[in-house]
Amino acid sequence: MKSADLIPKDWLEEFEAAARRPLETRFRYSFIRTYKPVLDDAPFRAFDTMEDYRRWCEANLPDWLGYARV
Amino acid sequence: MPAFEYRQAQEIRDVFAKHRIRYLFLGKSGAILLGFPDTTQDADIYVEKTATNCRALVSALRGLGFDLSDAQAAEIERGKDFVQLKNGPFDLDLVFAPDGIEQFADAWRRHIEVEGFPVCHIDDIIASKAATNRQKDRESLPRLRSFRQYWLRQRKK
Numbered sequence: 001m002k003s004a005d006l007i008p009k010d011w012l013e014e015f016e017a018a019a020r021r022p023l024e025t026r027f028r029y030s031f032i033r034t035y036k037p038v039l040d041d042a043p044f045r046a047f048d049t050m051e052d053y054r055r056w057c058e059a060n061l062p063d064w065l066g067y068a069r070v
Numbered sequence: 071m072p073a074f075e076y077r078q079a080q081e082i083r084d085v086f087a088k089h090r091i092r093y094l095f096l097g098k099s100g101a102i103l104l105g106f107p108d109t110t111q112d113a114d115i116y117v118e119k120t121a122t123n124c125r126a127l128v129s130a131l132r133g134l135g136f137d138l139s140d141a142q143a144a145e146i147e148r149g150k151d152f153v154q155l156k157n158g159p160f161d162l163d164l165v166f167a168p169d170g171i172e173q174f175a176d177a178w179r180r181h182i183e184v185e186g187f188p189v190c191h192i193d194d195i196i197a198s199k200a201a202t203n204r205q206k207d208r209e210s211l212p213r214l215r216s217f218r219q220y221w222l223r224q225r226k227k
Contacts, residue, residue, distance in 0.1 A: 007216045007220055008216065014107045019105055019224065023103070026102060026105070029109075031099075031102075032073050039154075044153075046145040047151060049152075053151070053152040066206030068205060069202070
């Protein structure tokens with residue numbers, strides 16, 4: 001097995017634990033809700049292209065949200 | 071707005087099926103359906119961009135309780151690439167042209183069904199995240215790639 005194929009032990013344990021849980025439980029553990037400034041402040045946004053959306057994120061969202069391209 | 075719940079995913083699945091919508095769960099919400107243990111806030115739906123499908127989508131969204139004006143409905147029907155909905159019972163991102171996936175038909179051929187939920191293959195989820203090149207996606211990629219190895223091994227058993 002190549003080293004790139006090795007799954008870190010703690011991640012592997014988490015994957016195995018998740019596999020034992022019913023889907024409904026996985027959902028409860030996975031979906032969280034926190035307020036995201038600007039992003040959460042409009043009920044509807046539509047963008048003609050993904051590029052428009054990416055540019056809008058970079059121009060309008062705080063950097064710490066992580067939506068800017070690297 | 072509370073967190074997205076399993077019963078709401080079931081509502082999407084059931085209402086979209088009733089309206090015969092061609093769609094796939096994508097992004098981290100898709101990965102979670104495949105078994106990926108991580109956290110996210112939004113459900114991302116990859117919708118096939120055809121006139122019939124987009125018209126049906128508007129009806130389905132209204133049926134789910136999204137408060138769409140006629141102008142907003144028209145934007146969805148016209149086929150934007152990305153629509154962000156926060157005017158319903160839960161937040162939903164509609165993606166019609168995700169980065170890293172050439173065509174809906176390609177993703178559909180590879181898709182996985184999980185308890186009736188149509189989900190993008192893990193390779194497509196990773197490809198779309200890698201193609202965005204956003205900080206938040208780059209941070210999640212190593213763990214997603216490890217999950218891919220685990221998931222593929224489990225499927226071979």
